[in-house]
Amino acid sequence: MRTYILRRVAQSALTLLGVSVLVFVILRVLPGDPARMLLPDGAPESAVAELNRQLGLREPLIVQYGLFLRSVAHGDFGQSFQYRAPALRVVLERLPATVQLTVAAMLVTIAAGVSLGIITAVLRGTRYDVAGTIVAVLGQSLPNFWLGIMLILLFGVALRWLPTSGFASWTSLVLPAVTLAAFPTALVARLTRSSMLEILNRDYVRTGRAKGLTEQSVVLRHALRNAAIPVLTVIGLQIGSLLGGAVITESVFAWPGMGKLIVDAIFFRDFPVVQTVLILSATVFVAINLLVDLLYTVVDPRIRYS
Amino acid sequence: MASREEAEPLRRWGHRHPTIAIGGVLLGIVVFASLVAPTLTSYDPVKPSFSQRLAPPWGLGGTRAHLLGTDNLGRDILARLLHGGRISLALAVTAVAIAGVVGVVAGLAASWGGGTTDAVIMRVADVQLAFPVIMLAIAIVAVVGTNPLTLVGVLALSGWVLYARTIRAHVLTIRGLDYIDAAAMLGASNTRIILRHVLPNTVAPILVIGSSQFATMVLLESGLSFLGMGIQAPLPSWGSMLAEGRDYLSNAWWLATAPGLMIALVVLGANMLGDGLRDLLDPTLRNAEG
Numbered sequence: 001m002r003t004y005i006l007r008r009v010a011q012s013a014l015t016l017l018g019v020s021v022l023v024f025v026i027l028r029v030l031p032g033d034p035a036r037m038l039l040p041d042g043a044p045e046s047a048v049a050e051l052n053r054q055l056g057l058r059e060p061l062i063v064q065y066g067l068f069l070r071s072v073a074h075g076d077f078g079q080s081f082q083y084r085a086p087a088l089r090v091v092l093e094r095l096p097a098t099v100q101l102t103v104a105a106m107l108v109t110i111a112a113g114v115s116l117g118i119i120t121a122v123l124r125g126t127r128y129d130v131a132g133t134i135v136a137v138l139g140q141s142l143p144n145f146w147l148g149i150m151l152i153l154l155f156g157v158a159l160r161w162l163p164t165s166g167f168a169s170w171t172s173l174v175l176p177a178v179t180l181a182a183f184p185t186a187l188v189a190r191l192t193r194s195s196m197l198e199i200l201n202r203d204y205v206r207t208g209r210a211k212g213l214t215e216q217s218v219v220l221r222h223a224l225r226n227a228a229i230p231v232l233t234v235i236g237l238q239i240g241s242l243l244g245g246a247v248i249t250e251s252v253f254a255w256p257g258m259g260k261l262i263v264d265a266i267f268f269r270d271f272p273v274v275q276t277v278l279i280l281s282a283t284v285f286v287a288i289n290l291l292v293d294l295l296y297t298v299v300d301p302r303i304r305y306s
Numbered sequence: 307m308a309s310r311e312e313a314e315p316l317r318r319w320g321h322r323h324p325t326i327a328i329g330g331v332l333l334g335i336v337v338f339a340s341l342v343a344p345t346l347t348s349y350d351p352v353k354p355s356f357s358q359r360l361a362p363p364w365g366l367g368g369t370r371a372h373l374l375g376t377d378n379l380g381r382d383i384l385a386r387l388l389h390g391g392r393i394s395l396a397l398a399v400t401a402v403a404i405a406g407v408v409g410v411v412a413g414l415a416a417s418w419g420g421g422t423t424d425a426v427i428m429r430v431a432d433v434q435l436a437f438p439v440i441m442l443a444i445a446i447v448a449v450v451g452t453n454p455l456t457l458v459g460v461l462a463l464s465g466w467v468l469y470a471r472t473i474r475a476h477v478l479t480i481r482g483l484d485y486i487d488a489a490a491m492l493g494a495s496n497t498r499i500i501l502r503h504v505l506p507n508t509v510a511p512i513l514v515i516g517s518s519q520f521a522t523m524v525l526l527e528s529g530l531s532f533l534g535m536g537i538q539a540p541l542p543s544w545g546s547m548l549a550e551g552r553d554y555l556s557n558a559w560w561l562a563t564a565p566g567l568m569i570a571l572v573v574l575g576a577n578m579l580g581d582g583l584r585d586l587l588d589p590t591l592r593n594a595e596g
Contacts, residue, residue: 011432018433026442030449141574143525145532145545146566149552153563157556244438248529252552262441263533266448274445282436 005294012290019282024068027275029061038271040081072279078272082265087272091258091280097167098257101250102242104177105184110235113185117192117231122219124197132189139186144245148179148252165254176253180245184238191234195227202226229296236292240285323586329578336572340391349382351389352540356380360558375560378550383560387568390542395572397454398523401461402516408462409469410512414500416470417477428474431467439464440529447535457536461523468519472511480507510587517580521573528569544569 027038035051036043052058056067071077077087120132155175156164163172199205200223208218247259254260258277265273320327339346349372358380364373374383416427434442443460450456480486481504489499530536531545539546544565551562 011429014429015432015436018429019436022433022437026445026449030446137574137577138570141521141570141577143528143566143569143573145529146548146562146569149548149555149562150566153555153559157559241438244440247438247440247444248532251533263444266444266535269448271448274448278437278441278445281438281441285436285438 001297004297008290008293012286015286016283019279019286020069020072021065023275023278023282024065026278027271028064028068038078041269077276077279080265080270080273082268082270082273087270087276090273091261091276094256094258094261095280097255098243098246098250098259100173101176101180101246101255101257102239104173105180105242105245106235106239108177108181109184109188109238112181113188114192114231116185116189118196118219118224120189121193121196121200133193136186136189136193139182139189142182144179144182145248145252147182148175148249151175151179152252167256172253172255176249176255179252180242180249183245184235184242187238188231188235192227192231195230196223199223199227233292233296236288236295239288243281243284323582325578325582326586327582329575329580329582332571332575333579334575336391336568336575337395340388340395343385343388343392347382347385347388349385351381351386351542354379354381360554360561362558363560366560374564375558377547377561378554378558383547383564386542386547387544387564390537390544390547390565391568391572393454393537393541394524394527394544397457397461397527398520401458401465401523401527402519404458404462405465405519406469406512406516409466410473410505410508412466412470413473414477414504417474417481418496418500418504424474427470431470434463434467439526443526443530444533444535447530452535452538454537457527457530460530461526464526465519465523468515469512472515473508476508476511477504480504510583514580514584514587517576517583521576521580524569524572524576528565 035048035057039047039051056064059067075088077091079085080087080090083090116132116136120129120136123129152164152175155162162174163169164175166172196219200219205218205223208222209215213222243259246255246257247263249255250257250259251263258281262274262277265271265277355376356379358372358376360378361369361372361376361380363375363383364370366375372382372384374387376382377386412427412431416424443464446460446463447456486499486503489503494502527536528543528545528548531543532549534546534549536545537543547565548562551558551560551565554561
């Protein structure tokens with residue numbers, strides 16, 4: 001058990017190291033002249049020369065990577081020239097909005113996805129099952145930027161019930177959260193359904209019914225508990241894809257989070273901010289993955305890794 | 307009469323595999339319409355026609371001249387959808403093919419090579435999966451520039467990992483089977499074993515993944531174009547049409563509605579086809595996709 005945890009932690013550290021290499025390659029090696037790219041347009045030649053010296057851009061690539069890694073490890077991601085502040089601070093300021101959106105979407109996913117999954121599993125073969133399955137398939141096929149725009153059209157433009165952009169009150173959160181949740185909800189619903197169907201055929205469920213437990217108790221207390229394990233894993237892993245989905249959802253709803261920040265940063269060619277968002281979101285993802293894997297061994301004691 | 311009899315087995319087959327049939331038909335219609343776009347519509351998808359600006363669709367106040375209406379520059383929306391489809395679908399197909407080849411080779415190398423090769427390939431896959439696909443894609447496009455070649459590259463980059471992981475897992479289970487041992491004992495070379503005995507057995511997962519990846523790529527490409535980092539104006543693309551339509555939601559809702567339906571149709575078709583193929587070819591894959 002302990003060796004498994006240690007190995008898993010070491011593996012995550014290695015992945016993060018790889019993340020830094022990939023970001024370095026994209027932002028320092030792919031562009032011809034990174035110093036010019038990392039500075040605002042029209043920066044004086046002296047500033048370019050200064051940054052060249054500072055980043056060690058005249059040094060061999062491996063030395064440059066060492067310098068890059070050292071500054072990132074010190075939390076120095078460069079200066080955002082769009083906001084004239086340290087890039088890390090700019091990104092961290094936007095983090096709460098993204099966390100809020102992601103958590104709200106997660107709650108919608110769990111509530112709607114798991115219920116839809118249970119209902120379609122219990123009512124297997126009925127028209128409710130068919131309707132639920134169609135909803136789930138649609139949820140996985142509708143592009144979230146289109147769904148977002150259609151929700152704006154319906155609830156913002158036509159009915160005027162909900163605000164459609166920005167970050168004013170909790171009502172601003174409804175449309176973006178639903179948009180972001182559509183895909184994972186569909187995924188969780190389908191997974192819950194298949195997981196429940198498998199469990200509902202087991203002997204102990206039949207025993208439960210035979211000894212006169214209510215259907216509610218059989219489904220919720222006995223079946224769901226065991227069907228929940230694969231669902232939990234997928235929900236955990238979806239947090240990572242929600243971060244990606246937030247890029248588009250935040251842009252659609254002008255939600256002031258990290259996703260909109262990276263899109264804006266790219267249009268302003270504010271590469272220090274781009275680099276920070278990339279590294280930060282990859283770190284969050286790796287950390288969550290590690291956590292889910294470790295929790296897995298706690299939730300399901302049958303799983304013991306050697 | 308004869309043609310109906312010939313179609314009978316096909317109809318029965320479709321009844322038995324409704325997901326494949328419906329998915330295939332949906333996808334087939336869009337692909338076919340995009341391929342023959344120039345014969346279906348005579349309108350120029352790029353040239354503005356200011357006198358025709360924002361005409362509503364036929365039946366909703368518009369005329370039959372523009373079935374789906376026109377956009378803010380007076381261009382026929384149907385023509386732009388069909389021509390845009392040619393670009394989007396071509397990009398997605400090319401990217402799936404490249405991702406498939408790279409992923410299958412990587413998966414074979416990892417499972418057959420084992421040891422260091424396996425570790426290196428799988429760690430590289432881990433690193434890539436650590437980034438949200440769209441973030442990695444927009445960063446690369448921002449640095450390298452928006453041209454079709456970069457787009458295909460970025461899309462393919464996003465896809466190879468799933469192939470590599472699935473093929474690796476699949477080959478690891480095949481590898482221990484008797485017929486592989488038998489081939490090796492008969493003196494077959496590694497190359498021969500892989501090409502003759504292993505690869506043919508991975509066709510099912512490759513097809514299944516390819517189909518769902520196609521849907522993912524269409525979504526990713528239109529997402530990038532929606533953000534302004536994919537196909538560039540004036541070329542039509544479903545994603546950028548949606549983005550333009552966003553500014554006209556209050557007075558011309560059809561601008562944003564039509565391209566989204568088109569994307570949804572393709573993605574739905576490809577997903578259904580993928581699901582159906584999975585159930586038909588290899589039900590054990592059901593749990594392989596995360």
